[in-house]
Amino acid sequence: MLKLSAQWQNAIHAEGEKAYPNECCGVLLGAFFDDDRIDEYRLVENIIPINNAREQTEQYHRFKIEPEDLMRAEKEAKAQKREVLGFYHSHPDHPARPSEYDRNNAFPFYSYIIVSVEKGKAAELTSWRLTDDRKEFLEELVQEEK
Numbered sequence: 001m002l003k004l005s006a007q008w009q010n011a012i013h014a015e016g017e018k019a020y021p022n023e024c025c026g027v028l029l030g031a032f033f034d035d036d037r038i039d040e041y042r043l044v045e046n047i048i049p050i051n052n053a054r055e056q057t058e059q060y061h062r063f064k065i066e067p068e069d070l071m072r073a074e075k076e077a078k079a080q081k082r083e084v085l086g087f088y089h090s091h092p093d094h095p096a097r098p099s100e101y102d103r104n105n106a107f108p109f110y111s112y113i114i115v116s117v118e119k120g121k122a123a124e125l126t127s128w129r130l131t132d133d134r135k136e137f138l139e140e141l142v143q144e145e146k
């Protein structure tokens with residue numbers, strides 16, 4: 001389960017709307033909770049937008065985290081005493097479901113938030129985890145945290 005406060009949900013919505021008609025993307029920072037009494041969950045505590053402008057012509061449906069993005073995110077997470085939980089990106093005028101491209105470029109373990117942006121307005125937000133065999137994305141429950 002991924003716990004996402006209204007603050008960060010709104011921030012991801014805003015990033016998606018700002019980037020429209022292109023995709024936005026960024027890193028989710030936060031903490032892992034693994035308590036025997038309750039289900040394992042992840043709490044989003046910050047986001048780092050990634051400038052997706054380096055490949056202008058390739059922005060649309062070409063979400064990819066480069067190794068240098070991940071390294072920078074890990075460094076920033078450490079500085080904030082947080083963990084890299086995963087990534088978010090937007091699907092302009094497409095449903096909030098992972099594409100083939102998304103699956104081929106994803107890693108197991110991380111949470112992948114997808115927000116659909118319809119005609120410039122943020123709509124559905126979902127989260128996904130890649131199975132260890134990398135064959136499929138399973139939807140992860142997103143709980144809004146106060």
Ligand SMILES: [Zn+2]
Nearest residue numbers: 063098099102
């Ligand atoms: Zn995608």
